[in-house]
Amino acid sequence: xxxxxxxxxxxxxxxxxxxxxxxxxxxxxxxxxxxxxxxxxxxxxxxxxxxxxxxxxxxxxxxxxxxxxxxxxxxxxxxxxxxxxxxxxxxxxxxxxxxxxxxxxxxxxxxxxxxxxxxxxxxxxxxxxxxxxxxxxxxxxxxxxxxxxxxxxxxxxxxxxxxxxxxxxxxxxxxxxxxxxxxxxxxxxxxxxxxxxxxxxxxxxxxxxxxxxxxxxxxxxxxxxxxxxxxxxxxxxxxxxxxxxxxxxxxxxxxxxxxxxxxxxxxxxxxxxxxxxxxxxxxxxxxxxxxxxxxxxxx
Amino acid sequence: xxxxxxxxxxxxxxxxxxxxxxxxxxxxxxxxxxxxxxxxxxxxxxxxxxxxxxxxxxxxxxxxxxxxxxxxxxxxxxxxxxxxxxxxxxxxxxxxxxxxxxxxxxxxxxxxxxxxxxxxxxxxxxxxxxxxxxxxxxxxxxxxxxxxxxxxxxxxxxxxxxxxxxxxxxxxxxxxxxxxxxxxxxxx
Numbered sequence: 001x002x003x004x005x006x007x008x009x010x011x012x013x014x015x016x017x018x019x020x021x022x023x024x025x026x027x028x029x030x031x032x033x034x035x036x037x038x039x040x041x042x043x044x045x046x047x048x049x050x051x052x053x054x055x056x057x058x059x060x061x062x063x064x065x066x067x068x069x070x071x072x073x074x075x076x077x078x079x080x081x082x083x084x085x086x087x088x089x090x091x092x093x094x095x096x097x098x099x100x101x102x103x104x105x106x107x108x109x110x111x112x113x114x115x116x117x118x119x120x121x122x123x124x125x126x127x128x129x130x131x132x133x134x135x136x137x138x139x140x141x142x143x144x145x146x147x148x149x150x151x152x153x154x155x156x157x158x159x160x161x162x163x164x165x166x167x168x169x170x171x172x173x174x175x176x177x178x179x180x181x182x183x184x185x186x187x188x189x190x191x192x193x194x195x196x197x198x199x200x201x202x203x204x205x206x207x208x209x210x211x212x213x214x215x216x217x218x219x220x221x222x223x224x225x226x227x228x229x230x231x232x233x234x235x236x237x238x239x240x241x242x243x244x245x246x247x248x249x250x251x252x253x254x255x256x257x258x259x260x261x262x263x264x265x266x267x268x269x270x271x272x273x274x275x276x277x278x279x280x281x282x283x284x285x286x287x288x289x290x291x292x293x294x295x296x297x298x299x
Numbered sequence: 300x301x302x303x304x305x306x307x308x309x310x311x312x313x314x315x316x317x318x319x320x321x322x323x324x325x326x327x328x329x330x331x332x333x334x335x336x337x338x339x340x341x342x343x344x345x346x347x348x349x350x351x352x353x354x355x356x357x358x359x360x361x362x363x364x365x366x367x368x369x370x371x372x373x374x375x376x377x378x379x380x381x382x383x384x385x386x387x388x389x390x391x392x393x394x395x396x397x398x399x400x401x402x403x404x405x406x407x408x409x410x411x412x413x414x415x416x417x418x419x420x421x422x423x424x425x426x427x428x429x430x431x432x433x434x435x436x437x438x439x440x441x442x443x444x445x446x447x448x449x450x451x452x453x454x455x456x457x458x459x460x461x462x463x464x465x466x467x468x469x470x471x472x473x474x475x476x477x478x479x480x481x482x483x484x485x486x487x
Contacts, residue, residue, distance in 0.1 A: 003414040003436065005452035012421050015433035021441060030445035031454040085442055092444050 006034065017042040022064045022071050023083060029109055030094055039109060048110045051103075051139075053132050054121035058099065060106055075102040103135040117141045118163070120156045122148050129159045136163060143169040146196070150174035157184055167191030167215065173199040182207045182218070188244075191215035200253050205230055212244045219251040225260035228293065232265065232276065232284070239280045248295040258288050330366060332359060333373035334388070338381030341373045348391040353424035379419045383412060387419055390428055399427040413439075 005016065017025065017038065025046070029039040049063040049070065058075040074082035077099040083090045094101075107113050118139045123129060129152075142164035144156045153174040161168045161184070168189060173196040175181050182203050185192065192213045194201045203223040208231050235243065267286075268275045273296075276284045282299040332349055335341045349355045358374060376384060413436055420429045440448045448454065455463065 003439070003452055005436070006454060008414075008417060009421050012417050012429065012433055015430060016436045019430075019434040019437035021437075024437070024440045024443065024448070027440070027443060027445045027448050028452075028454075031449045031452075032457050032460060034457075034460055035454055083444075090442075090444060094445065 006038075013038070014042065017044065022046060022062060022069065023085070026062070026071075026073075026106070026109065027092065030092065030105070036105075036108075045111050046109050047112070048106055048115040050117040050119060051115045051136060052119045052121060053123060053128075056099075056124045056128055058103065058132075058135070060103070060115075062106065062110075073102075073106070075099050075106075100131070100135050107136075115139045117143065118160070119143045119145055120148055120152070120160065121145050122152055126151065126155045129156055133160055133163060138163050138165055140164070140166045141169065142167075144171065146171040148172055150176075154179065154181065157181065161187055161189055161192075165190065167193060169193045169195065172196055173201050175199075175202060180204075180207075185211040185213050185216065187212060189213045193217040193219075194221075195219045203227075203250070205234075208245075208248070209234060211248070214244060215247045216245055217249040217251075219249075221250040221252050223250065223252060225257045228256070228261045229263055232261065232286075235284060236265070236276060236278055239278055243297060245295075246297050250293045252291045252293070255291050256288050256293055261286075261288065261293075330369070332364070332369045334376060334384065335373045336376050336379040336381040336384035340381050340385075342384065342388045344388055344391060345395065348388070348395040351391045351394060351425045351427065352387075353426070355423065376419075376423075378422065380415055383415045383419045386412070386416060387423060387425065387428070391425070394427070 005013070008016065020028070022044070025039055025042075025044060029036040045065040047063045047065065049061045051061075052059040056077060060073045060075055062071045062073065063069070064071075072084040074084075076082065079095055079097045080091050080093045081102055083092055097105075107115070115136050116139065118132075118136055118141070120129075120132075120143065123132075142156075142160055144153050144160075148156060150172070151174070153170060153172045157168065157170060168191070170181065170193070173181060173194065180202060181194065182201055185207055190213070192215070194217070197220060200220045200222040201218050203218060203221050205227045208223075262274065265276060268277070270285065273285045273287045276286070278284075282297070285296040285298065287294040287296075330346045331343050332346060332355070333341050333343055334355070346359060349359065355374060362368075364372070379387075413432060417429065417432045417436065420432055439451055443451065449456070
């Protein structure tokens with residue numbers, strides 16, 4: 001027996017909405033514009049936790065506060081989405097809806113209209129990355145996973161890194177003799193983490209000098225002690241010049257020789273860190289232990 | 300129709316049942332009130348059970364009826380179907396003087412009556428029962444697709460909403476034109 005939900009008094013409607021699980025709530029929002037408004041104006045806090053991009057599909061994980069329950073939806077490009085229930089998978093259809101429409105619908109229901117984390121896996125076509133950028137204009141973290149091809153890794157970094165407000169993580173080093181991914185450190189980004197334990201990221205002095213990323217972590221990095229020493233010298237000489245990085249962490253393949261790195265410098269020791277100070281008052285705190293080096297730029 | 304504790308239902312107010320004697324202290328006689336719905340069937344309910352309803356509790360407090368006056372003047376709820384009122388009375392009796400549990404297994408299962416029950420409970424301001432009913436309404440669509448939800452909850456499509464809006468505008472326009480014509484006629 002049907003029940004005319006939208007005729008209920010507002011308070012009752014609110015109670016019903018508050019008692020629904022997120023899957024049902026999303027299904028309701030797809031019934032009509034009026035139903036969508038109802039869901040959007042409710043007290044329910046829905047977040048798009050992650051979007052896994054693979055082939056030409058997006059697996060979206062939606063998260064609800066305060067229950068902390070997660071729900072998975074696979075967005076396809078044929079007016080349908082796959083909904084993962086406890087033991088079965090259901091297909092919901094909305095005529096005329098494209099994958100972009102599905103994504104826009106989910107984003108419109110979420111609290112901050114963004115996806116927290118976007119994971120890129122291997123895609124069917126590089127041009128699909130442009131579609132992804134249009135569908136997900138911003139996220140907190142972009143992760144380019146290890147199972148991407150070299151080409152996908154390179155292009156995903158190029159095309160999508162700007163959507164990440166916090167950081168870009170690259171789990172595969174696609175560098176070869178013609179191309180080094182570390183060159184992309186010149187992009188205006190907040191944070192970049194290169195992490196490939198099997199293929200070292202070769203860093204050159206210019207990569208560090210030209211870097212335009214606030215927080216950089218490279219694991220594993222290939223850079224000589226001599227180049228680090230030259231980097232420090234050039235930083236010391238660069239009075240009154242702007243240098244964007246605030247934090248650089250290098251986990252190198254070999255043990256770092258501290259004496260070699262600090263050759264020719266007068267430095268102060270502050271707790272366990274060493275401190276360099278430029279004539280313009282800017283300070284650099286350096287922490288070197290074994291194969292790891294951390295540079296923190298202040299002032 | 301029956302109520303599990305003090306409440307009884309009949310076409311006319313029934314006599315109160317005899318309360319069991321207590322060995323510890325003399326039993327304070329409980330006061331009873333009478334309500335009826337659209338079907339005019341009068342239900343006798345104890346004041347304790349009626350405390351669940353903020354609306355009736357407020358009416359009782361304000362009126363200060365004696366037993367006789369209460370019997371002679373049952374509270375009329377003409378907007379509530381008799382069987383729905385019966386469900387409400389039963390629930391109030393079952394939960395008289397008890398803290399309401401987080402999940403209520405005694406809730407009526409008749410889905411076809413759920414909508415009317417929600418409206419009645421909302422009107423009578425029985426907060427706990429309303430919460431349970433709304434949960435039950437929400438459970439109706441668990442695991443359902445948008446199409447299934449549209450059917451169960453009779454949600455109009457965008458096209459139907461637009462048509463209804465157009466119709467409403469048309470009607471409002473006609474009414475306004477009618478009023479203007481009437482006003483012009485009056486002026487003459």
